[in-house]
Ligand code: SF4
């Protein structure tokens with residue numbers, strides 16, 4: 138693979154950081170395995186919390202930030218990262234929507250966008266490797282990928298699964314969840330629990346109504362919508 | 374002469390841990406090992422939810438050992454409800470487990486640990502200067518992931534298994550592919566032991582440690598069982614998982630503890646390598662953990678080959694998972710995560726709603742021992758520079774592979 142460089146001949150610098158999280162998205166990036174070496178050659182990885190000593194470069198072309206903000210330290214770190222990065226990507230559902238975390242004493246776990254400007258949102262718990270590659274590929278050319286707005290439902294039909302929601306009245310959030318995972322959980326005979334967060338323009342309340350019509354208590358439907366993405370219901 | 378060392382990030386451990394050491398005199402040394410990861414509150418999150426939601430949610434505790442958390446929850450629920458998984462399920466679960474262990478150990482060995490000893494700062498620069506080591510690490514990590522993904526569905530946060538079984542069994546072709554990869558990389562695992570046997574870790578003062586692990590089923594080495602074993606030779610039922618902490622004893626869990634307890638049960642190749650290695654047991658030397666991990670890599674690969682052959686011989690059947698009928702029960706299981714004993718303990722009501730949750734990861738069991746080892750090391754090295762001491766203490770902590778993600782459950 139040829140080395141990717143800026144027009145001025147400089148390598149693209151990226152930083153990978155983790156706030157409150159499970160480390161799974163930083164791991165998913167590392168799991169791009171074979172590409173990882175070529176990645177190292179194409180980009181300068183100036184910081185990478187999971188695999189390197191701590192670094193806070195003064196200037197970055199892009200920062201990939203994993204995790205939600207749950208305490209002062211996260212918040213300070215995020216502000217510092219934002220100041221140094223030209224482009225900030227929220228990597229994973231925790232960073233994008235708050236993720237699998239409970240309210241507990243102290244501030245609520247919050248997505249990055251509540252504190253800083255986020256230039257691109259890459260949802261997923263964990264992020265999909267093919268999407269990570271797409272983002273990195275675009276960054277090299279100085280832009281960001283087009284946001285896709287296919288639902289999990291749409292992808293599930295392509296997989297020719299029987300619809301869990303229609304046929305089994307199961308609690309499935311496929312209709313309002315951002316696709317990109319090829320409906321993984323339904324392929325494994327589970328249901329979609331919304332780990333990739335809300336689809337653009339998704340109407341949470343009407344999803345709750347739909348689930349209620351299938352016999353699910355409203356409270357349970359609401360809670361399941363809010364499991365990975367707090368504030369989902371505020372969207373509608 | 375008193376001084377304070379403050380390490381704001383113990384780099385190249387999993388998640389964000391910090392260390393403060395107050396040295397007042399040779400005798401008075403205070404160590405505080407802190408988890409700086411924000412807490413996610415899984416217990417609060419789970420209470421009131423249905424037990425069927427639990428495995429997928431607890432997988433999210435850790436991006437490294439999500440499969441171990443998922444499996445611990447599934448096994449706990451099965452024991453609570455009296456569900457018995459089929460033999461095929463048990464074989465597949467174990468196979469995916471070895472995948473996770475191979476990925477986890479190789480990441481610890483090659484990505485987190487080795488770069489320091491080869492004079493580089495991080496994995497990427499090490500891989501550039503020593504491509505042989507970089508590639509070997511990536512090969513093994515990739516192999517482990519391929520196994521976990523092929524059987525459990527995704528890395529991290531796999532959708533399989535579920536209480537009672539697997540939602541979907543892999544194709545025989547998938548198993549044949551894994552078999553081929555395993556054979557191809559067995560040498561990589563063997564060379565790993567050689568690499569880590571030759572490193573110079575420096576002298577470490579001894580500490581008193583007892584070893585503790587889940588006692589593997591049957592006669593083989595392994596990670597699943599029905600009760601605990603400790604170095605005194607006693608067997609302890611799972612529901613006494615808190616005893617060790619209540620007694621304030623210093624225990625070690627993890628690869629070295631398992632090897633200390635069960636080295637006689639290894640597979641032939643792993644046993645042979647172990648005999649040739651310069652490793653006298655019992656040992657609580659933290660750096661011997663690297664040797665134990667290397668031996669476990671070989672064991673897991675040999676055992677996986679056996680599992681695949683057994684599965685192929687039996688034929689892969691598509692099995693229906695039994696319906697889960699909730700009962701008011703306690704659901705408790707312990708398994709060996711790659712870094713050591715992991716306990717999941719739940720209570721459910723008759724509708725299957727969670728009323729109580731406790732999750733104890735290996736990092737919590739090891740905490741008192743790690744602090745004691747750091748204190749001893751600081752005591753003998755007080756004459757050294759801050760920089761030298763900082764680096765050495767970080768190496769010691771790193772050797773235990775503490776996971777601060779798991780610790781911030
Ligand atoms: S989004 Fe999921 S994978 Fe990523 S840090 Fe959060 S819990 Fe982990």
Ligand code: SF4
Nearest residue numbers: 318322329330331332
């Ligand atoms: S099906 Fe739903 S829950 Fe499963 S991976 Fe896709 S978005 Fe996440």
